[in-house]
Every structure is written in structure tokens, then in C-alpha cells.
Amino acid sequence: MAQTVSDFIVQRLHQWGVRHIFGYPGDGINGVFGAMNRAEAKINFVQARHEEMAAFMASAYAKFSGELGVCIATSGPGASHLITGLYDALLDHQPVLAIVGQQARNALGGSYQQELDLVSMFKDVAGAYVEQASTPAQVRHLIDRAVRIALARRAPTAIILPNDLQEEPYEAPPRAHGTLHSAVGYSAPRVIPRETELDRAAGVLNAGKKVAMLIGAGALHATDEVIAVADRLAAGCAKALLGKAALPDDLPWVTGSIGLLGTEPSYNMMMDCDTLLMVGSAFPYAEFLPKEGAARGVQIDIDASMTSIRFPMEVSLVGDAAETLRSLLPRLAPKSDGAWRQGIEDDVAKWWKTLDERAHQPAAPINPQLVAWELSPRLPERAIITSDSGSCANWFARDLKIRRGMMASLSGGLASMGAAVPYALAAKYAHPERPVIALVGDGAMQMNNMAELITVAKYWRFWRNPHFVVCVFNNEDLNQVTWEQRIINGDPKFEASQQIPDVSYSRFAEMIGLTGIFVDSPQLLGSAWEQALASETPVVLEVKTDPEVPPLPPHITLQQAKNFSLALMKGDPNESGVIVGAARQVLEKIMPGKE
Numbered sequence: 001m002a003q004t005v006s007d008f009i010v011q012r013l014h015q016w017g018v019r020h021i022f023g024y025p026g027d028g029i030n031g032v033f034g035a036m037n038r039a040e041a042k043i044n045f046v047q048a049r050h051e052e053m054a055a056f057m058a059s060a061y062a063k064f065s066g067e068l069g070v071c072i073a074t075s076g077p078g079a080s081h082l083i084t085g086l087y088d089a090l091l092d093h094q095p096v097l098a099i100v101g102q103q104a105r106n107a108l109g110g111s112y113q114q115e116l117d118l119v120s121m122f123k124d125v126a127g128a129y130v131e132q133a134s135t136p137a138q139v140r141h142l143i144d145r146a147v148r149i150a151l152a153r154r155a156p157t158a159i160i161l162p163n164d165l166q167e168e169p170y171e172a173p174p175r176a177h178g179t180l181h182s183a184v185g186y187s188a189p190r191v192i193p194r195e196t197e198l199d200r201a202a203g204v205l206n207a208g209k210k211v212a213m214l215i216g217a218g219a220l221h222a223t224d225e226v227i228a229v230a231d232r233l234a235a236g237c238a239k240a241l242l243g244k245a246a247l248p249d250d251l252p253w254v255t256g257s258i259g260l261l262g263t264e265p266s267y268n269m270m271m272d273c274d275t276l277l278m279v280g281s282a283f284p285y286a287e288f289l290p291k292e293g294a295a296r297g298v299q300i301d302i303d304a305s306m307t308s309i310r311f312p313m314e315v316s317l318v319g320d321a322a323e324t325l326r327s328l329l330p331r332l333a334p335k336s337d338g339a340w341r342q343g344i345e346d347d348v349a350k351w352w353k354t355l356d357e358r359a360h361q362p363a364a365p366i367n368p369q370l371v372a373w374e375l376s377p378r379l380p381e382r383a384i385i386t387s388d389s390g391s392c393a394n395w396f397a398r399d400l401k402i403r404r405g406m407m408a409s410l411s412g413g414l415a416s417m418g419a420a421v422p423y424a425l426a427a428k429y430a431h432p433e434r435p436v437i438a439l440v441g442d443g444a445m446q447m448n449n450m451a452e453l454i455t456v457a458k459y460w461r462f463w464r465n466p467h468f469v470v471c472v473f474n475n476e477d478l479n480q481v482t483w484e485q486r487i488i489n490g491d492p493k494f495e496a497s498q499q500i501p502d503v504s505y506s507r508f509a510e511m512i513g514l515t516g517i518f519v520d521s522p523q524l525l526g527s528a529w530e531q532a533l534a535s536e537t538p539v540v541l542e543v544k545t546d547p548e549v550p551p552l553p554p555h556i557t558l559q560q561a562k563n564f565s566l567a568l569m570k571g572d573p574n575e576s577g578v579i580v581g582a583a584r585q586v587l588e589k590i591m592p593g594k595e
Contacts (some may be wrong), residue, residue, distance in 0.1 A: 006035035022057040026074020028101025031166025049451040055085020060426035062094040076114030091413025095150040126158035144182035202331035208275025211235040217242035218280015225325035234335035236344035238266035257397040267554040363546035372399035388420035390441040391479035394551035435467035468538040477547035490563035492572035509540035520544040
């Protein structure tokens with residue numbers, strides 16, 4: 001049998017090192033699926049329940065493996081469903097290739113069924129490279145360029161394949177004018193700044209007396225270098241959410257997360273520092289960074305377009321985080337006065353005690369902070385933790401103590417609901433030997449993550465390590481937005497938009513062959529975690545949590561306090577619970593008394 005265009009595509013992807021493709025079938029892409037079948041498992045196909053989830057899996061696979069993530073879908077709605085997950089890859093700078101079907105070439109332009117202008121549709125999310133194939137000889141350079149550009153620019157790319165072309169006999173490009181002859185292969189360059197720029201940066205950092213560091217995903221592979229530079233500068237270090245696993249939380253000068261989901265020590269350090277060193281982070285909230293003019297700034301980022309857009313940096317170093325920090329270290333003079341760092345360490349120690357006290361405040365029935373707090377000491381070595389967006393991300397950000405060797409991620413720039421379970425599934429394919437834990441709100445579970453539990457049930461018996469826990473915070477509330485309504489908008493909770501049905505996620509897990517554990521007592525939470533983490537079957541741990549425990553920002557402004565009081569004055573439907581929950585989390589210090 002002659003090699004088809006689809007056979008060649010599968011072969012070429014394998015030559016590029018692709019071993020997993022996440023997606024969903026359909027007649028618009030059947031040719032490629034037939035080729036994967038004929039390829040005898042050279043590439044493992046992972047069938048998601050929805051194309052959006054497949055794109056999230058591809059994005060997360062790229063994050064956790066450091067390799068290209070690939071997703072595939074049919075024409076029309078299959079292709080359009082990929083878009084949200086691909087935006088996750090775009091905003092978090094991950095290399096992902098989307099392969100999508102299209103209607104037959106002869107029908108294009110005729111309003112055929114499932115015919116969409118896919119090139120235009122993908123142009124924004126996959127603008128680094130999106131092309132529709134038209135001839136067999138063109139396919140070679142389309143694959144090669146799409147993969148190479150995705151890896152080099154750390155961005156999503158897309159190839160659109162008309163369904164009739166997929167079944168055509170493959171033809172290599174002829175040696176003729178108007179043809180291209182491409183090859184497989186890409187090696188990331190060693191990128192370090194110029195010596196003069198390193199000297200300038202060292203001058204700024206050496207002059208500082210109170211140096212603060214902020215690291216993000218770009219520092220995930222620079223742990224030793226970050227520690228060495230922080231020690232040389234006697235600096236404290238805050239972590240953007242995507243950089244949570246870049247430094248272990250047992251280092252006394254690590255202040256934890258920053259921003260709306262951040263910690264008081266991170267906020268205090270940024271407000272008091274005279275110098276900021278930012279490494280590999282696109283952290284967006286300028287109000288949590290030093291005031292302009294109050295501190296000098298140095299930034300390290302592999303992408304020049306991301307420099308000096310959050311804070312006016314005096315020196316921007318374009319380079320790999322680890323390489324640049326190693327080149328910078330010999331130029332840095334040790335700080336002799338340890339008062340600045342000692343103050344940070346004292347603040348951090350006090351903060352962990354505060355979190356302990358907050359987590360153990362009574363709630364109805366379980367304090368959601370306690371869920372993450374009880375997990376921390378029980379986390380298995382080299383665990384991978386994923387989080388969804390919403391209030392559960394607050395407890396992931398603040399209360400979960402990451403140790404060295406662990407990995408953690410979530411939808412960062414896009415902050416999309418529904419990413420935690422597909423992220424966790426992708427983690428299992430990137431690192432099949434490691435235990436995986438997903439933290440998910442009940443809103444995200446109902447939106448799409450319950451369906452992906454079926455994917456877990458389909459595949460878990462093939463995993464090398466079956467330890468896989470999905471922890472659901474069941475509070476019958478779209479909780480993050482409820483508190484945003486109160487604190488940001490000064491409105492009471494809008495029941496019609498915020499209340500969601502009570503669903504037994506643990507019983508659903510049992511129904512599809514997984515293990516379900518339900519907890520509604522704080523005294524049983526620790527043992528429930530131990531049972532879940534020891535299970536040889538994937539587990540859904542459902543915890544009934546209190547929606548009235550507020551996800552407090554690290555710094556409460558006067559306007560936020562006024563808005564909160566205004567929401568209560570307007571008559572919040574859960575007013576008594578809100579007041580009790582807020583008071584227990586120290587809001588009583590700033591809000592007016594209320595009978």
C-alpha cells in the first residue's frame with residue numbers, strides 16, 4: 001500500500017519526537033487517525049471527552065515535559081473547540097501543535113457542512129504559524145515549520161488538513177523551482193546577555209540594600225541559581241503562581257505567592273524593598289510591585305517582549321534564567337548587613353503561623369484552607385499538583401507547601417476554569433511514574449472536569465503508577481466570583497448566578513469504577529487524605545467546604561473594605577455566615593461593626 005499524506009504526517013511527527021497526541025476523532029480528520037492506527041502505536045493517542053480538554057492536555061504536557069504538546073480535532077466544531085486550550089498555551093508560552101481537519105478542497109468556499117474559515121479562526125491563537133495544506137508535496141515543510149516554530153517561539157501553531165488531501169498518496173517535493181525541502185531537528189540556543197549588560201545589572205543589584213526577587217515559570221529550571229543569587233544578595237523571594245515549584249517553601253526567605261492570591265510577606269517585601277530582581281515572570285498586577293520610583297529594577301527573561309512592561313526596569317537582561325543567573329553571580333558582592341533578610345524571615349515565620357491559625361478556624365462544615373493545609377505534610381515525594389482557577393487556587397497558592405523535586409501548575413495567563421483534571425491527566429503522560437493530585441472547585445467539576453474523570457477511568461489501568469487524586473471543594477458556590485462581587489463591586493451575592501447544584505462527585509467516581517471518598521468533618525480530613533494518597537485506584541476526594549471563608553488578598557484596601565460593607569448593607573443572602581467567616585479571617589480589623 002502506498003504511503004498516504006496522513007501516513008507521512010504520523011511518521012514525521014514521530015521523527016520529531018512526538019509520542020502522545022491528545023484529541024477527539026471525526027470524519028474531517030479520519031485520514032490521520034487511520035494512519036495512527038497503521039503506525040502500530042508509535043504515537044499514543046489519548047482520547048479526551050472534549051476537544052477543549054485535549055488542548056489543555058497538550059498545553060499541560062508541554063509544561064510538565066518541556067516537549068512539544070500535540071492536539072488533534074476534526075473540522076468545524078471540533079476545530080473551534082480547541083481554541084480555549086490553545087489560548088492557555090499561548091498566554092503561558094507553551095509549544096503546542098494543533099492538527100485539524102477541513103472539508104474537501106473541491107467544496108471549500110461553497111458553505112459546505114462544517115466548513116469554517118479555519119485559517120482566520122486560528123490566526124490569533126496560533127499566529128506564530130497557521131497554514132492550510134493544499135498539495136501532498138507541501139505537507140513536509142508544513143509539519144517541519146509548525147513544529148520548529150512552536151518549539152523556538154514557545155507558542156501554539158496549527159496545521160489544517162482538507163480531508164481529501166489526507167488520503168492522497170504522499171509525494172516528496174520535486175527538485176524544481178517553487179518547492180521547499182525541509183528537515184527535522186531543533187536545538188534550543190544558549191541565550192545569555194552581553195557582558196556590558198550583565199555588568200550594568202550587577203551594578204544596580206550591588207547598590208541595593210533591600211533586594212526583593214520575584215520568580216516565575218521561567219525560573220523552574222533555575223532553582224540552584226536562584227538560591228545562589230538570593231543568598232549572595234541577602235534577598236527575599238516571592239513566587240508568581242506559575243513559578244510556585246521553582247523554589248521550595250521550606251526556605252525561610254521564600255515569601256510565597258504574590259498578588260491577589262498572594263501572601264502578606266510578599267506584599268510587605270515589595271512595598272519596602274529598594275531593588276527588584278524579576279526572573280522569568282509575566283506577573284500582571286503592577287499594584288503588588290514596588291511603586292514606580294521607589295525601587296530600581298533588573299529583569300531577566302528569555303522573551304524581550306515581556307521585559308519592562310510590569311515595572312519600569314533599569315536593566316533588562318534577555319536570556320535563559322539559569323544561564324543568565326550563573327553569569328551574573330560572580331559579579332555580585334555579598335551583602336554584609338543581614339537585617340533586611342532577617343526581617344523577611346521573621347515575617348515569613350509569622351505568616352505560616354497565621355495560615356495555620358486561619359486553616360484551623362471553625363467553619364460549616366470544613367474550612368477550605370484546611371484542605372490544602374492537611375495535604376501539605378502528606379504530599380508524596382516528587383508529586384505533581386495541579387489546580388483549577390477559582391477560590392481553590394487561593395489555597396493552592398498560599399497554604400500548599402511545595403518541596404524540592406515537586407512540580408505544580410495551573411492555567412496562568414488565561415486563568416481558565418476547567419483545566420485541573422486535563423492538566424493532571426497530561427502530567428501522568430509526561431511523568432507516568434509520579435503521583436498526581438488535582439485541586440478542583442465544584443464549579444469547574446460541573447463545567448467539564450467530571451467528564452474527564454471518564455478519561456481517567458478509561459486509561460488508568462495502563463499507567464505505571466496509579467496514584468491519582470482529584471480533590472473537589474464542594475461548596476455549592478462559584479466562590480471566587482461571589483467574593484469578587486462583594487469585595488470589588490460592592491454587591492451582595494447574586495444567588496441566580498452563583499449558586500450551583502449539589503452533586504455527589506465521590507459517588508459519581510464510584511459509578512465509573514474509581515474510588516470515591518466523602519468528607520464533611522474536619523477531624524477526618526487528614527485520614528481521608530492518607531487513604532486517598534495510598535489508594536491503588538484513582539480517587540475523587542470530595543470535601544464539603546464552607547463558602548463563607550473569604551479568600552483574603554494580602555492587603556485589604558480601604559475601598560475593598562467599603563465595598564464589602566456596602567454589599568452587607570444591601571442584604572447579602574448569606575449575611576450571617578459571611579460576617580462570621582470574615583471576622584474569623586481577621587476582616588473585623590477593618591470593617592465597621594455590625595450587629
